[in-house]
Amino acid sequence: xxPSEIFARLEKQFAAxxxxxxxxxxxxxxxxxxxxxxxxxxxxxxxxxxxxxxxxDQTAVDWPKEEKIQVVYHLYSYAHRHQIVLKVDLPRDNPTxxxxxxxxxxxxxFEREIFDxxxxxxxxHSDLRRIMLPEDWVGYPLRKDYVExxxxxxxxxxxxxxxxxxxx
Amino acid sequence: xxxxxxxxxxxxxxxxxxxxxxxxxxxxxGVLRFVVKTDGEVISEAIPDVGYLHRSIEKxxxxxxxxxxxPYTDRADYLAAMFANQVFCMAAEKxxxxxxxxxxxxxxVIACELNRLASHLISVGTFGQDIGAMTPFVHxxxxxxxxxxxxxxxxxxxxxxxxxxxxxxxYDILPETCTRISEFLDHFEPIVDEFNRLLTGNKIxxxxxxxxxxxxxEDALQYNLVGPNLRGAGIKxxxxxxxxxxxxxxxxxxxxxxTGHIGxxxxxxxxxxxxxxxxxxxxxxxxxxxxxxPKGPAISKVARKFKPAAGECYVRVExxxxxxxxxxxxxxxxxxxxxxxxxxxxxxxxxxxKLSKGIMLADLIVLIGSLDVDAPExxx
Numbered sequence: 035x036x037p038s039e040i041f042a043r044l045e046k047q048f049a050a051x052x053x054x055x056x057x058x059x060x061x062x063x064x065x066x067x068x069x070x071x072x073x074x075x076x077x078x079x080x081x082x083x084x085x086x087x088x089x090x091d092q093t094a095v096d097w098p099k100e101e102k103i104q105v106v107y108h109l110y111s112y113a114h115r116h117q118i119v120l121k122v123d124l125p126r127d128n129p130t131x132x133x134x135x136x137x138x139x140x141x142x143x144f145e146r147e148i149f150d151x152x153x154x155x156x157x158x159h160s161d162l163r164r165i166m167l168p169e170d171w172v173g174y175p176l177r178k179d180y181v182e183x184x185x186x187x188x189x190x191x192x193x194x195x196x197x198x199x200x201x202x
Numbered sequence: 203x204x205x206x207x208x209x210x211x212x213x214x215x216x217x218x219x220x221x222x223x224x225x226x227x228x229x230x231x232g233v234l235r236f237v238v239k240t241d242g243e244v245i246s247e248a249i250p251d252v253g254y255l256h257r258s259i260e261k262x263x264x265x266x267x268x269x270x271x272x273p274y275t276d277r278a279d280y281l282a283a284m285f286a287n288q289v290f291c292m293a294a295e296k297x298x299x300x301x302x303x304x305x306x307x308x309x310x311v312i313a314c315e316l317n318r319l320a321s322h323l324i325s326v327g328t329f330g331q332d333i334g335a336m337t338p339f340v341h342x343x344x345x346x347x348x349x350x351x352x353x354x355x356x357x358x359x360x361x362x363x364x365x366x367x368x369x370x371x372x373y374d375i376l377p378e379t380c381t382r383i384s385e386f387l388d389h390f391e392p393i394v395d396e397f398n399r400l401l402t403g404n405k406i407x408x409x410x411x412x413x414x415x416x417x418x419x420e421d422a423l424q425y426n427l428v429g430p431n432l433r434g435a436g437i438k439x440x441x442x443x444x445x446x447x448x449x450x451x452x453x454x455x456x457x458x459x460x461t462g463h464i465g466x467x468x469x470x471x472x473x474x475x476x477x478x479x480x481x482x483x484x485x486x487x488x489x490x491x492x493x494x495x496p497k498g499p500a501i502s503k504v505a506r507k508f509k510p511a512a513g514e515c516y517v518r519v520e521x522x523x524x525x526x527x528x529x530x531x532x533x534x535x536x537x538x539x540x541x542x543x544x545x546x547x548x549x550x551x552x553x554x555x556k557l558s559k560g561i562m563l564a565d566l567i568v569l570i571g572s573l574d575v576d577a578p579e580x581x582x
Contacts, residue, residue, distance in 0.1 A: 060296060060515035087423045091516070091527055091544040108516055108529070112423070112439055119516070140426040143552040151260075166253040166581060175261055 035116050037062035040084060048074060061108075063119035068131050071122055075137045078109060078118075085113045089138035092145065094152040096126075096177045103129045103152060103177075124154065133159040151176040216241060223566070225254050231328060232577025236554075240563055248558035248566060250551050255581040263541030268294050268508040269368060271538065276362035278543055279579035281324055284310075284317040285521035286543070287366035292447065293517040293530040294368045298510035305498045306370030307449045312383070312491045313356060313365055313375075314519075315484040319390070320349040321522035322477045322484075329474060329571040330401050333410050333564075338401040345393055348386055355379050368508060370501030380492050387485050394481050402478060411474060412465030415557045415569040422468070425553040428546045429524020430480065431573055434460040434473035441520035453490050455483045470572035477574070509536055523547050523574055547579040 035043075041055040041064050051070035056063055066074055078086045086109040095104045107120040124131060133156040134141040145156045146165040153174035156162055164171065172183045182191050224235035233254035239247040259278055263271050275290045276283035288310055295302060302310075327342025350360040356375055357365035365372050401407055417427065422435040432439055440457045442450040458479035460472030512534040518527040524546030531540040550573040558566055 059513060088426055090426065090518075090525070091529060091542070093529060093542045093544075095531060095540050106529070108527070112437070112444075115444065138426070139421075139424040139556075140549050140552055143548065164253075166256040168253075175258060178264075 035083065035114060037116070037118055040116065040118050043081075043084070044074065044077070047077060061117065061119050063106075063121055066120050066122050068122050068124060071120075072132050072134070072137070074120070075107070075134055079137055083114070084111065086111045086118070088112060089134065089140055089144070090117070092134070092141055092148065094148045094154055094176070096152065098126065098178045101126050103154060105129075105131060105148065105154060107134070129154040130157060131155075132157050135159060150174075153177070218246070221563075223248075225251075231575075234551075234575075234577045234580065236566070238558075238563065238566065243563050245558050245561055245563060245566060248555060250554055252551060252577070252580050255578045257578075257582065259582045260541055260543060263538050265537065267536050268510070268538060269506070271541070272367060273362070273364045275543075276364055277578065278582050279521070279523065279526075279545065279547075279576055280361055281321045281576055282317055282522045283361065283363050284314045284365060285519055285526055287363060288314060288448075289517055289519045289521075289526055289528045290530070290541075291366050291368045292519070293515055293528045294508070294510060296515045296517060297513055297530065297532050298368075298508065300369050300504055301502050303370050303499050303502050304449075304496050305374070306500050306502070308491050308495050309371040309375050309500055310366055311448055311450070311453070312488055312495075313353070313363070313371070315488045315491070316349055316352060316356075316383070317363075318484045318522050319481060320346045320353075322481050323349075325522070325571075325574045326397070326401075326474060326477055329574075330407065332567050332571045333407070335401055335404070335407060338397060341393070341397060341400065345390060348390075352379070352383055352386060355382065367501060367504075369504040370499070372501070374500040375495070380495065383488065384492055387489060391482065391485055394478065394485075398478065402475070408464055408471065410565075410568055411471035411572070412469060414465070414470045414565050415561060415572065416466045417468040417553070417557065419468070421553065421556070425556075426549045427524070427553065428549065429520065429522065430476040431473055431546070431550055432524060433458065434476045434572075435468035436460050436462070436472075441518050441525055445518065447517075447519060449491075452494070453487050455487050458483065470568050473572045473574075507536060509534060521546065523550070523576060523579060543582050545579045545582065547573075547575040547577075550575050551580050 038057050044052045051067040052064055054065040078084050088110045090110045091108040093106050102123045103126055105122045110117045133145055145159055148154050149162055150164040150166050151174055173180055219240050221238045223238050225233045235251040237249045238245055259274055262274050272287055275286035278286045323342040323346045327339040331339035354360050357363050357373055417435045419435050422432050436459055438457055438459045458476045460476055464471050510532045512532055514531040516529045518525050527544040529542035530538055533539040557569055
């Protein structure tokens with residue numbers, strides 16, 4: 035199915051909860067309402083003509099100028115060989131969204147990584163802990179305005195430039 | 203520590219144990235750790251603890267130029283650096299509309315398939331070693347050494363290649379190198395059969411693998427397993443054939459899938475067997491490429507100040523550990539706005555918790571080996 039047809043089908047089913055379809059780009063995408071993400075994902079997986087049985091990738095992008103964090107879902111259907119990209123805009127000061135773990139189990143780990151590096155809270159997640167960084171790390175490194183803490187556990191995270199060291 | 207319910211009946215005390223496997227365990231190939239809860243030797247839970255090798259490659263991507271990021275992609279998966287090079291360059295080319303020369307495409311495929319051979323040899327060799335077969339490991343590494351020599355001849359590096367550049371490849375493959383590659387293939391193809399006689403057909407090896415850690419088709423999709431792990435579960439899906447890129451549509455090769463002919467469909471043996479057969483397929487691909495290698499430049503003209511138009515794309519290639527995807531966003535500047543690396547090992551790791559329930563402690567090693575997880579690729 036062509037991406038535009040996929041979007042038309044969703045628009046018929048969910049009306050205003052999906053919007054901003056962009057079809058003239060490399061991977062066509064559209065925006066989804068944060069509250070409606072679960073029902074739309076479930077529909078995308080279970081509908082016989084869509085059948086997106088695979089969550090290829092789930093990640094986030096920080097857009098500080100627009101004051102938003104965008105969670106991006108890349109879906110693929112092996113059966114019909116089509117793909118679609120969903121984007122959900124969340125407010126930057128309190129990014130919260132329901133977990134897709136109940137629809138695709140792999141979302142469990144993807145969401146842990148997004149939580150760890152972007153600070154997006156996934157409601158209903160079974161095991162929302164940091165995955166890459168230590169539990170007591172401060173801040174979310176993949177945000178654009180992230181400043182590394184100067185010291186972790188008594189170890190400095192800063193290092194003098196090598197050139198300075200040589201010149202000394 | 204909990205006493206189990208049977209204690210009152212039998213009078214024996216069995217206590218749950220919590221064991222830390224890793225981070226420096228030989229079978230984990232790199233640094234990763236499992237917190238394992240066992241009742242005797244039977245695992246009730248194995249919780250993976252990753253992140254020891256997190257080098258924030260995604261964040262580095264936002265700080266260096268497009269050309270400058272290529273060497274960093276090498277480090278995402280050091281066993282298959284060529285594929286990360288390729289997928290990032292494909293993403294940059296797609297965004298900027300840069301053409302790739304035809305000779306460049308063939309050089310890429312030759313280099314990638316040689317890299318796949320090297321990576322699969324490590325995988326099957328260490329797999330044998332992990333469960334006690336020392337000799338096959340040495341045989342596999344001996345062959346890999348020759349491939350490393352060939353790689354050194356092609357691009358000057360043995361592990362982190364930085365060979366594939368935006369617009370083509372860094373260096374042309376010389377005619378004498380082509381001869382040496384085909385000589386190596388002549389030598390290597392019989393070695394695969396020797397390897398099968400040595401390891402694959404071994405009764406102990408088969409009994410350790412058959413029927414262990416079975417992945418059903420539904421689980422493979424739910425957990426988004428990719429590459430040999432997905433094909434081992436009986437799903438015929440290969441990016442090279444199904445979402446074709448580069449010159450793969452012009453090449454002939456088979457896609458091996460698991461059949462469950464020894465144990466059950468989707469067990470550890472199936473995943474192993476898919477890798478062995480992919481060795482032969484890769485040889486076939488390299489041979490065809492050497493024959494078809496066209497004349498011409500290896501790299502097209504690319505601006506040194508590379509600035510693709512604003513936009514985003516998601517590109518995937520079939521790496522040795524399956525579908526490797528780069529989600530790259532450009533804002534039109536000299537630096538990528540966001541680089542996201544999706545790797546096969548990361549999703550394969552997430553299924554271990556589920557598969558490990560109820561298997562023996564020794565089989566956990568088989569499970570990790572058969573999924574071919576690679577610590578640097580998980581953490582990135």
